[in-house]
Amino acid sequence: MILALLRRDLARFFPFTGSGAALPVVFFVAVAMLFPFAVGPDANLMAKTGGGVVWIAALLAAILPLEKLVARDIELGFFDQLRLRGLAEEAMMAVRLLAHWLSFGPPLLLATFPAAALLKIEGETFRLLLAGLLAGTPGLAAIGLMIAALTASLRAGAALSGLLLIPLALPILIFGAGALARQDAASLGFVGAISLALVAITPFAAGAAIRAAREG
Template sequence: MMRLLLLREARRAWRAGAWLPIAFFLLVAALIPFGVGPDPRVLERIGVGVMWVAAVLAALLPIERLVEPDLADGTIDQLVLRGVSEEWIAASKILGHWLGFGPMLLFATFPATILLGSEGAGLERLLVGLAIGTPALAALSVAVAALTAGLSRAGALAGLLLLPVAIPLLIFGAGEGPSALKFEAATALALLVGSLFVTAAALRAARR
C-alpha cells in the first residue's frame, strides 16, 4: 500500500507541474546578477545563500495541492478506513513531494551556480547542503499544507508558518565547513521527524 501511495503522490507531483519550482529556482539565479551587478566576487559570496532562499520558496510553490484536495474529496478518509494510518499517509506525501522537486532541484544547481559564478567548491557545498536539506523542506511544506488545509488564503499563511521554521536549516545549509553540515543534518532530521508527526496529527484533526 505504501508503494502505491508513493507512486500516486509522485505522479500527482509531475502532472501538476513539477517543472514550476525548478523554473522558479533558475529564474532567481538568472535575475540576481541584474540586481546586484556582474561582479563575480559579489556573486560568489552571496550565491549559496541566494540559492537556499530560492530552494525554500520553490518548495512552497505547490503547497495548496499537497493535502487540501485529498481532504476535500474524501481520499484520506477512504485510506484510513482501509487501515492506512495517518503517519503512512504523511510519509508518502512527504516523499512524493520531495521526488517531485528535490532531484530536479539538485540537477538545476549546475546551471544556477554557473549563472552566479559559484562553480567548484561553491557548487559542491550547495549540492551537499541541498541534498541534506531538501527532504526537510518537503516535510515542512507537507506539514504546513496539512495545518492550513481548508483555510482561506492558505498559500500566504503557509509561507508565514514555514519560513520562520526553515531559518535554522537555511543558516546551516548556507554555512561553510563540516560543522555547518553536521548542524544542518541534525536540524533536517529533527524537522523531518517532527513534520511527519505534525502532519499526521493535522490529518486526524481535519477528519473530525
C-alpha cells in the same frame, strides 16, 4: 498498498507529469538568472553572495507546491477512503513526504548546476552548496508538508503557509548558507540533523492534523 500510493503521489507531484509541478524548479532557476541582472556582472560579488541567493531561491521554491500538497486530497475525500481501508494517517503522510521530496529535492539539485554556472559558483563552494541542499531539502519538504496539513482546513491556508514556512526554515538556511561563507562543512552536519528531526516528526504532526481537520 503503500507502493500503489507512492506511485500515485509521485505521478501527481512529479515535474512534467503532475499538473504544473515543474514550477518550483523553473522559479528556482529564474531567481538565479535574474540575480546577476539586478546586481551587475561583478564576478567577485557574485561568488561571495551567489550561494546565499541559491539557498533563498530554494527556500522560496519550497513554498510554491504547498497549496495542492494536502488540501486537495482532503476535499477529494482521498484520505478518508484510505482510512477506511485501514491505513493510518501517519503512513499516508510518510508516503506523501517521500513523494514530495522526490518531486522537489532531486530536480532542485539538478537545477543547481545551471544556477551555479549563472552565479559563478565554483569548486569547493559549489560542492558545499550541493551537499547542503542535499541535506537541507528533506527538512524543507518536511516543514512544507507539516504546514500544508495544518493549514489545509483554513480558508486562507495557501497564503498563510508561505508565512509560516519562512521562520521555521531559518535554522536550515542559517547553517546551510553559513557553511558557504565559512567554507566549513561541519555546519552541514547541523543541517542534516535538523532535517532528520523534521522528517521524523512530520508524519505524526501531519497525520494528527488530517484527523483534526475531519472533526472540524
